[in-house]
Amino acid sequence: MLLEIRNLSSQYGRIKALRGIDVDVDEGELVALVGANGAGKTTLLRTISGVQPASEGSVMLAKREITSFSSSRRVKLGVIQVPEGRQVFGPMSVEDNLILGSYTRERAEAARTIEEMYTRFPVLKEKRHQMAGTLSGGQQQMLTMGRALMAKPRILLLDEPSMGLAPLLVDEIFEIVSQLRAAGTTIFMVEQNAFMALEIADRAYVLEAGQITLSGTGKELLSNEKVIEAYLGI
């Protein structure tokens, strides 16, 4: 297992946001985490990235315990997150945003990666001298994904990549996620759009009130009655 989460709990003050979470993500897998608003999805990703402390349990990356590591150390090890809500550095240029993505890497390697990003996202090349804050929502989402890929992730954590985007753009973002998966990137994705997430995921977990209540392959969960009733709205 590349990422092993065991009995992980986290709290805000006295409010428990996560209780005893067990999640595994294997090398090259695309694993989805679905759940309602406030179930703790974002908290789980933040705890994996080390910007939210764990109160119990452990996070292991490639058999190495990283629970007590700082967020910057985890980034160096390749745990890279695309945060929820397109958090670009608004007043900085698109290119500077991408460059910052490679903060922990060698300059020369990063320069090569930036060309790959421009090939993958031509719109970013076109607008590379513009302020990131002036891009449209979809373009900003591509920028945050490109910025994360600049770090050469061992595991990519995606927090609600489709949130607040028009349907056509949602398709495009999911297409990009599938391409990344096909290219061998390990992905752990949080999504409210359960239907689309389960369709492209190898495996998935359902999070309810801070606990994992269901898990299985994407297909299994798509045909699970409880999932259909609660998340697919059919």
Add this chain to the structure above:
Amino acid sequence: MFAEFLQFLFSGITVGAIYALVGLGFAIIYNASNVINFAQGEFVMLGGMGTVFFIGLGLPMPLAVLLAVSLTVIVGFGLERFAVEPARDAPIVTLIIITIGASIFLRGAAQLVWDRNFHSVASFSGSDPIMIGGASILPQSLWILGCTVVIVIALHMFFNHSMTGKSIIATSHNPLAAKLMGINTSMVLLMSFGLSALLGASAGILIAPISLTYTGVGIMLGLKGFCAAVLGGLGKPMGAIAGGLLVGISEAMTAGYISSAYKDAVAFIIILAVLFLMPNGLFGGRGTERV
């Protein structure tokens, strides 16, 4: 008539450059943490008084300057680590009050370690005025202008072309996203205090040969620098520079044409006018952002 105007302009630009350096110090810390560091003036004092102290020990001027700047930067680091960092999660107002406390502490400590007398520092190179268009300008004024230009260009290069500089800017815009890039954000805050201390100390050393220095020099220079920063739009580096020059020139003109008794009032009249009429400062945007 014109010579007189030129004379006032020279002295205004000289002191304005100093305010600009102090104002830049405010802007850098404000950007990194939203804190207004009222101990900025004490950095200015430490630069000047430190130089006096090290020269008094018999050290040559360049070495004394270097040591005074280093001392101030260390104090800047200490201020961040021991006063600001432990209260990092407190409301901004609390942090600002901590910096006011720190400034009183530093001033008091300086008075105990050194003294309350005025000290002069020799000009960097001679004190024979140079005549330009009927007005005279001191060689030290040229040093001030030259050093300010060099410092501003160096800062510009640092923030726009180095990864460390960019990481500081990124942290100021979005600390969470910066952390997720692997940027150590508490290191960024430490660096910004060090950088502000460096700017303050430089200002204090550059002005010392012209205006004398003493342990209370930081109060007024700090406030004038604050005016410069607010006038330019808090957190706008180029605004702080323009604000500094504007405050300096207005002061010199008031002192020259009206009365030097009103000199110090000018900066505060300007700041009140700015806060009433255009609270974002001359260069502050309206603060809209696409979401």
